[in-house]
Amino acid sequence: MIRVVLPAHLCALARCEKQIEVDAEPTQRAVLDALEARYPALCGTLRDRASGQRRAFIRFFACEEDLSHESPDAPLPDEVASGKEPLLVIGAMAGG
Amino acid sequence: MAAVRVLVGTRKGAFMLTSDERRTDWQVSGPHFPGWEIYHVAGSPADPDRLYASQCSGWFGQVMQRSNDGGQTWDAVGNDFAYAGVPGEHQWYDGSLRPWEFTRVWHLEPAPDDPDTVFAGVQDAALFKTTDGGKSWEEVRGLREHGSGPKWQPGAGGMCLHTILLDPNNAKRIVVAISAAGVFRTDDGGETWRPVNKGLLSQGIPSPADEVGHCVHNLAMHPTRPDTIFMQKHWDVMRSDDGAENWTEISGNLPTDFGFPIAVHSHEPETVYVVPITSDSHHFPPEGKLRVYRSRSGGNDWEPLTDGLPQQNCYVDVLRDAMAVDTLAECGVYFGTTGGQVYASKDSGDHWAPIAETLPPVLSVEVQTLS
Numbered sequence: 001m002i003r004v005v006l007p008a009h010l011c012a013l014a015r016c017e018k019q020i021e022v023d024a025e026p027t028q029r030a031v032l033d034a035l036e037a038r039y040p041a042l043c044g045t046l047r048d049r050a051s052g053q054r055r056a057f058i059r060f061f062a063c064e065e066d067l068s069h070e071s072p073d074a075p076l077p078d079e080v081a082s083g084k085e086p087l088l089v090i091g092a093m094a095g096g
Numbered sequence: 097m098a099a100v101r102v103l104v105g106t107r108k109g110a111f112m113l114t115s116d117e118r119r120t121d122w123q124v125s126g127p128h129f130p131g132w133e134i135y136h137v138a139g140s141p142a143d144p145d146r147l148y149a150s151q152c153s154g155w156f157g158q159v160m161q162r163s164n165d166g167g168q169t170w171d172a173v174g175n176d177f178a179y180a181g182v183p184g185e186h187q188w189y190d191g192s193l194r195p196w197e198f199t200r201v202w203h204l205e206p207a208p209d210d211p212d213t214v215f216a217g218v219q220d221a222a223l224f225k226t227t228d229g230g231k232s233w234e235e236v237r238g239l240r241e242h243g244s245g246p247k248w249q250p251g252a253g254g255m256c257l258h259t260i261l262l263d264p265n266n267a268k269r270i271v272v273a274i275s276a277a278g279v280f281r282t283d284d285g286g287e288t289w290r291p292v293n294k295g296l297l298s299q300g301i302p303s304p305a306d307e308v309g310h311c312v313h314n315l316a317m318h319p320t321r322p323d324t325i326f327m328q329k330h331w332d333v334m335r336s337d338d339g340a341e342n343w344t345e346i347s348g349n350l351p352t353d354f355g356f357p358i359a360v361h362s363h364e365p366e367t368v369y370v371v372p373i374t375s376d377s378h379h380f381p382p383e384g385k386l387r388v389y390r391s392r393s394g395g396n397d398w399e400p401l402t403d404g405l406p407q408q409n410c411y412v413d414v415l416r417d418a419m420a421v422d423t424l425a426e427c428g429v430y431f432g433t434t435g436g437q438v439y440a441s442k443d444s445g446d447h448w449a450p451i452a453e454t455l456p457p458v459l460s461v462e463v464q465t466l467s
Contacts, residue, residue: 009131009156013172041172045156049176050198057155091155 002031002076003086010046010089014039019086026081028060029072046089061088099466100422101166102430103147104438105134108456110149112137112167115451117424119442122451128170129161136417136460138204143211144464148230150201150216158200162230173230177201177218180237186220187249196220196240203417203460205260217257221248221274223286236286239272244291244308251275251311251330252376258416259315263322271325271340276311279327279340295336295343296329314416316358318365326368326395328358328416333370335395346395351382357419361444362427366394369421369429369445371414379434380411388431390445404448405439412437417460424465432458 001021011018016039024034036043043049046058054060059068062080067087079085102113102122109127128134132151140146149161149170158177161170183196199219207213212229215236223236248255256275263269268285271292278293291307298310311330318324327334327343331354334343347353352372361367368391374382381387386405389398412435422428429445432438436455441448 007155009153013156013159041159044158044175048157050178055155055157094154 001083002026002080003083004031004035005086005088007089007091009091010042013045014041021083026076027073028067028070028076028087031076031087032072057092057094059090059092061090062086098424100424100428101139101144101464101466102420102438102440102451103137103139103167103460103462103464104432104452104455104458105137105149105417105460106432106436106456106458107133110134110137110151111452111455113438113451119424119428119440122440124452125167127456128167132156132159133200134459135200135202136204136462138206138214138462139464140206140211140214141208142206144466146206146211146229148204148206148214150204152200158198160201160230160233174226174232177216177222177224177233178235179222179240180235184240184245186245186255187247189250193246196222196245198222199254202256202258203260205262208262208264215260215262215270217260217272219254219256220250221255221257221277223257223260223270223272225286238282238287239280239289242280242289242291244277247306247308248274248277249309259312261315261317261322261325264319265322269322269339271315271317273312273315273327275313276330277308278310278312279315281340292336292340293343294341295345296334297332297345298330313356314358316360316368318360318362321365324365324394326358326360328355328370330354330376333358333395346391348391348396348398350389350398351387355414356416357414357431359419359421359429361429362421362423363425364392364427364444367392367444368395369419370398371419371431373413379413384408384410386410386412386433388429388441388445388448401441401445401448403446404441404450410435415459417462418458420461420463422463422465428463430461430463432461434458 022034024030098117104111109130111126145166147163151159185193188194203217205215216224224233259273261271387400412433419431434457438452
């Protein structure tokens with residue numbers, strides 16, 4: 001199982017725990033597909049509805065690496081695939 | 097006993113202010129959806145417990161919320177606002193063309209007879225409709241197929257469709273306003289549309305001959321007189337008496353005719369309210385005095401309403417969707433400010449009092465009169 005940590009706003013929206021587990025192939029796309037299938041309220045909040053692209057202020061981190069610019073189909077780190085480390089979904093620091 | 101529920105959208109959540117018909121003691125609930133921008137909250141005329149809220153965020157995009165119990169509980173519904181067909185292009189600030197791109201829902205207009213049917217005005221400007229309570233949204237595509245889209249351009253707040261007037265006597269007629277494109281009308285239920293901006297003059301842009309390009313800020317209509325429509329334009333307060341076909345200026349003796357919201361008294365179709373703002377570069381009231389202006393003659397002759405409103409050092413703004421009226425026997429008037437105050441008058445504007453003073457900046461105010 002892959003562990004995913006969500007921002008507080010999205011936990012409130014999806015009414016889920018901050019850390020959830022999903023059964024998915026270890027890629028960003030597969031994990032996000034599984035997340036959205038389980039929590040439909042998240043559709044459009046992580047990826048743009050029209051383009052399917054990561055929303056500009058959403059970032060993906062794992063194992064102290066910024067994975068935001070990786071291909072959505074690139075394999076996630078082994079530690080994430082094995083469940084040892086979580087995939088962190090972060091709302092970017094942005095503003096003033 | 098009747099009651100009033102004021103639905104307030106703010107930069108950091110939604111609030112609901114409720115009172116009995118005396119409108120003296122107000123209960124505040126919220127923030128609902130704390131931390132999110134709530135551009136608009138609207139209740140269904142057909143079922144006052146059915147509410148819709150447009151929830152959005154620069155991080156997480158658009159979410160649509162629905163309540164079936166008057167706002168006690170909410171559920172996220174559909175947020176897929178996909179433009180029909182090829183999105184097309186509109187004008188950008190520099191005159192170049194840019195593809196239509198959905199950003200947010202500015203305004204929700206529930207149908208008068210069906211709680212599951214709602215129109216949504218969005219940025220980039222388009223009109224959407226749901227007939228299943230918000231689960232799915234479909235673009236009313238005829239509006240953007242009018243053909244003038246490449247000449248539409250964003251106002252400072254974005255290219256938004258912010259006003260939707262549903263004719264209570266004719267379900268086929270809808271009037272919408274877009275900043276900065278102007279007013280459009282359909283008479284066939286949305287299949288075809290045409291711009292209705294004759295008589296609007298905007299300094300410098302566009303030329304009087306142009307059919308689009310006007311920065312309309314808000315429209316208001318009394319339900320018993322749907323052919324009479326009042327407009328707060330970027331500059332100028334206007335009226336039409338032929339369903340938006342032709343417009344005449346009614347700014348009259350206003351201290352400034354720049355502003356955002358406009359509202360009509362619930363029982364007096366010729367009584368109109370505006371909040372004059374100094375200018376488009378000074379988004380605060382003239383002289384630091386927050387004054388609602390009321391005309392009881394359909395425009396031109398305006399009187400300042402100041403009793404209970406701050407008359408010194410007040411530098412807030414009142415945004416386009418942030419004024420509304422109730423339908424009690426003595427009409428109540430309500431507006432919210434960018435300073436987080438919500439003011440109410442229970443006597444048609446003669447006297448005012450704050451019913452909330454320290455909310456986040458107010459984006460929208462709607463009022464439900466509950467029996």
